Amino acid sequence: MSATATDGAEIARRAEIARLEEIARRIRVAVIRTVDHAKGGHLGGPLSAADLLAALYFRVLRIRPAEPAWPERDRFVFSKGHSSIGLYAAMALRGYFPLDELFTFDAPDSRLQVHPDMTRTPGLDMSTGSLGMGLSAALGMALGARLLGRDLRTYAMLGDGECQEGQVWEAAFVASRYGLDRLIAVVDHNRLQQYGWQGAAPEERLPPHGPGELAAKWKAFGWRTLELDGHDMAAILGAFDAAAQGEGRPTVLIADTVKGRGVSFMEGKFYWHTRILKPEEFAQAMAELGEPLEAMAAQ
Amino acid sequence: MGRPMREIFGETVTALADGDPRIVVLDGDLGSSTKADIFQAAHPERFLQMGIAEQNLMGVAAGLATMGFIPFISTFVSFAVIRPLDQIRVLIAQPGLNVKITAGYAGLFTGMAGKTHQVVDDVTIMRAMPGMVTVSPADDVEAEAVLRYAAVHEGPIYVRLVRDATQRLFDGSYRFELGRAIVVREGRDVTLISTGAQTPRTFDAAELLAGEGIDVHLVHVPTIKPLDEAAILAAAQRTGFVITVEEHTVLGGLGGAVAETLADRHPTPVKRLGLQDVYGESAPNDALLEMFGLSAARVAGQVRALLGRAGGS
Numbered sequence: 001m002s003a004t005a006t007d008g009a010e011i012a013r014r015a016e017i018a019r020l021e022e023i024a025r026r027i028r029v030a031v032i033r034t035v036d037h038a039k040g041g042h043l044g045g046p047l048s049a050a051d052l053l054a055a056l057y058f059r060v061l062r063i064r065p066a067e068p069a070w071p072e073r074d075r076f077v078f079s080k081g082h083s084s085i086g087l088y089a090a091m092a093l094r095g096y097f098p099l100d101e102l103f104t105f106d107a108p109d110s111r112l113q114v115h116p117d118m119t120r121t122p123g124l125d126m127s128t129g130s131l132g133m134g135l136s137a138a139l140g141m142a143l144g145a146r147l148l149g150r151d152l153r154t155y156a157m158l159g160d161g162e163c164q165e166g167q168v169w170e171a172a173f174v175a176s177r178y179g180l181d182r183l184i185a186v187v188d189h190n191r192l193q194q195y196g197w198q199g200a201a202p203e204e205r206l207p208p209h210g211p212g213e214l215a216a217k218w219k220a221f222g223w224r225t226l227e228l229d230g231h232d233m234a235a236i237l238g239a240f241d242a243a244a245q246g247e248g249r250p251t252v253l254i255a256d257t258v259k260g261r262g263v264s265f266m267e268g269k270f271y272w273h274t275r276i277l278k279p280e281e282f283a284q285a286m287a288e289l290g291e292p293l294e295a296m297a298a299q
Numbered sequence: 300m301g302r303p304m305r306e307i308f309g310e311t312v313t314a315l316a317d318g319d320p321r322i323v324v325l326d327g328d329l330g331s332s333t334k335a336d337i338f339q340a341a342h343p344e345r346f347l348q349m350g351i352a353e354q355n356l357m358g359v360a361a362g363l364a365t366m367g368f369i370p371f372i373s374t375f376v377s378f379a380v381i382r383p384l385d386q387i388r389v390l391i392a393q394p395g396l397n398v399k400i401t402a403g404y405a406g407l408f409t410g411m412a413g414k415t416h417q418v419v420d421d422v423t424i425m426r427a428m429p430g431m432v433t434v435s436p437a438d439d440v441e442a443e444a445v446l447r448y449a450a451v452h453e454g455p456i457y458v459r460l461v462r463d464a465t466q467r468l469f470d471g472s473y474r475f476e477l478g479r480a481i482v483v484r485e486g487r488d489v490t491l492i493s494t495g496a497q498t499p500r501t502f503d504a505a506e507l508l509a510g511e512g513i514d515v516h517l518v519h520v521p522t523i524k525p526l527d528e529a530a531i532l533a534a535a536q537r538t539g540f541v542i543t544v545e546e547h548t549v550l551g552g553l554g555g556a557v558a559e560t561l562a563d564r565h566p567t568p569v570k571r572l573g574l575q576d577v578y579g580e581s582a583p584n585d586a587l588l589e590m591f592g593l594s595a596a597r598v599a600g601q602v603r604a605l606l607g608r609a610g611g612s
Contacts, residue, residue: 075365118365118394125365130389136355137390140362140370143347147323148366167386170352174359177350 016059017233023093024054024233028262029291030089030102036282038106041114044259044272045159046086048190048230052255053090055236056155056186065095068123074152075141077126079134080159080188081115088112088121096123132165134158135185139175142183142250153182153244161193161208169221176222181246185223188230189214190259192270205270218252230255263288301439301467304460304496305403309337311446312371312401316342321367322450325360327353327374332462333403335373353378357386357398364396369450375404376418376459380425391455392430399449405435405459406495406546407579407587417579422494423551425457426524432456432477433524435495435553438468441521444475452477459495463584466499468519478522480530486516489606490534490541494520494553497546500588503595504544508602515602523553528560535567542570542602546593549573570605572598 027050035041056076057063064070078087085105092099097111104110111120115129126137138156145152162168175183191207199206209217218225224247228239236255243251259273260266263285277285283293316322316338323345330336330346339346349356353374360370372379379402380387391398402421409416425433434449434456436442442460449456468483483498484505493501498519505515518534520527535541541561543554554571561567574591588594592601 077362126361127389127394130385133354133358133386133390136358136386137362137365139355140359140364141366142362143359144363144366144368147344147368167352167354167358170350170355171358174350174352174355 017237020054020058020233020237021051023058024051025262025289026093027054027086027089029286029289030092030099031085032263032277032282032285032289034085034089034102034105036277037103040274040276041085041105042082042274043266044192044270045080045083045188045190046089047261047263047266048257048259049080049083049086049157049188050261051231051233051236052157052186052188053086055233055240056157057090057094059237060240061155062152063123065123068096072150072152075125075138075145075154077128077134077138077141077154077156078116079128079156080131080162081128081134083159084112084114084116087116091123131159131162132167135168135171135175138183138185139171139180142175142180143178145182146180153184155184155186157186157188159193160187160189160191160214161196163187163214163217164208172218172221172223175250179248180250181248183250184243185250185252187214187252187254188257189254190257192259192268192273194270194273196270203269203271215254218254222249224249224251225254226251227254228256230257231261300464303462303464304436304439304442305332305334305462306337307439307442308373308401308403308446308460309334311443313338313341315447315450316345319369319450321369322371323347323363323368324371324373325349325356327351327356327378329374333373333375354383354386357383358390360398361390361394361396364398369397369399371399371401371449374402375409375416376402376421377404377416380421380457381418384424388428392428395430395454397453398455399458400456401446401449401458401460403460404462406461407591408461408463408584410462411581411583413581414578419546419548419574419579420550420552421459422523422545422547422553423555426556427551430455431524432522433459434477434522435459436521437494437496437498437519438465440467440469440471440473441475444473445521448475448477461496465496466503468499468502475521478525478527480527481519481521482517482530482534483519484515484517486514486538488514488516488538489602490516490518490538491544491602492518492520492531492534492541492553492557493544494523495546497544497593500593500595501544501598504598504602507595507599511603513603513606520553523556526556526560528564531557531560532565535561535565540568540606542572542605544593544598545573547573549575572601
């Protein structure tokens with residue numbers, strides 16, 4: 001390969017990473033704006049998952065937003081359904097519905113339910129919201145795809161708090177038993193949950209899984225386990241590329257993330273799981289995300 | 300006697316799958332008990348062993364349904380309804396996915412397993428769940444017809460099957476129709492309404508009572524939801540006194556459904572026979588029927604007593 005071609009590929013790779021990072025930023029902006037508009041909603045989880053969602057919806061998933069029921073599409077189950085605002089932001093940006101529709105969140109008759117409802121929202125492969133269930137549904141899709149001889153892959157995103165549910169491990173066991181190497185789980189490992197285990201200080205919380213423990217658990221269930229920085233877009237793309245190479249068993253990406261990522265005063269604070277933003281907090285969040293209010297007003 | 304419903308299950312789902320490649324069976328490690336093993340022998344690639352992990356099993360069925368499959372779930376009622384209830388609610392009933400919960404070992408007959416395996420509140424639970432069709436066949440003939448219907452029904456359906464051989468009530472001319480009750484015996488004095496494998500025993504009770512000059516009008520209700528309200532109303536109006544009989548708790552099941560319907564639309568005295576808010580226990584089938592008042596003789600005795608108190612004929 002000529003030096004020029006190599007350079008060209010590297011330039012294209014960097015451009016792709018920059019494009020996805022910008023999409024992740026726009027997802028975060030949309031999350032904050034939606035919660036501010038609805039006067040409530042989940043913040044910490046959607047923000048920790050934003051980079052992963054950008055990669056999935058704009059690079060990894062083989063999907064056709066104009067044809068949501070395309071039979072050959074990859075399947076995606078958003079098991080941590082309470083972070084739906086992040087999911088909807090990614091889907092809106094990808095073209096499943098207008099970005100303005102995010103402002104119907106929490107309103108009566110909205111297609112965008114607080115917990116994802118496949119009977120209402122175009123492009124949703126499964127209803128979720130009661131934690132621990134999504135991986136089982138994804139497993140059924142992967143089994144079905146194999147029975148049908150379809151080439152598609154099935155992805156599921158879980159939270160690390162959610163991995164306390166026993167059903168997750170039922171699914172992990174059975175998926176491993178069937179050697180479903182086109183089933184890929186992604187754990188948004190943000191180390192916090194709604195309330196959690198209190199540490200030494202009243203507002204300190206201990207991570208549900210100790211260092212290395214979550215990966216060890218998945219490995220023990222027979223999964224190919226890849227650990228990565230869930231906010232490093234190059235690492236995210238590398239992990240999804242590796243996951244696509246089946247090795248006769250399912251793959252899990254343990255993505256280390258920060259709850260509330262992108263807004264300094266939310267990062268790592270359990271009480272920003274859900275919260276109403278004060279006007280000055282909204283302004284600061286927008287400024288930190290590179291979306292100052294003056295720019296929005298000018299739009 | 301008819302044949303055990305579990306054998307009917309294994310054979311019927313196998314026959315259905317012969318003609319429909321979308322049908323798969325998910326087993327919860329009980330294939331030798333539920334007779335899903337018959338299906339496995341015929342269609343090994345579509346027999347999906349899910350192990351002892353029923354919450355996952357429900358989710359897998361939901362996922363398969365979204366891929367166009369018709370999953371039949373095969374395990375005991377205790378593990379097909381009670382344990383994975385939230386999974387049924389969120390992953391199957393709320394999205395209305397095309398999953399067939401065809402569970403064996405309903406009611407008291409569990410091969411002596413006792414109260415952990417005897418489920419007597421499943422009808423109450425399932426009929427209360429929006430979008431969940433609930434069917435309780437009386438014998439092997441009706442069980443086969445219901446299973447055949449389940450395969451073509453669009454959406455979730457719960458079919459409550461019995462482990463052991465039950466008395467046969469219907470012949471080969473029987474046709475199942477969702478939401479339609481069946482007048483098994485016409486009478487003038489009192490209306491008995493029954494469901495599931497209790498109906499043949501209730502029929503025998505009616506025959507006993509006929510010998511004493513009590514003319515029973517007997518309605519069999521295979522579909523608890525959607526309920527055949529017109530048939531219930533007509534049967535109530537015919538005699539003015541209704542007694543429900545079920546191998547199930549009297550709280551919220553068939554008796555509850557009948558009482559709700561009549562209270563709303565045509566207030567009529569109703570008595571509910573069945574398990575009076577208690578659990579079962581390990582005992583032979585006949586002993587269980589005696590214990591809970593569900594043998595033909597015990598049903599006849601209770602009807603006789605109720606008519607005496609009610610001033611009936």
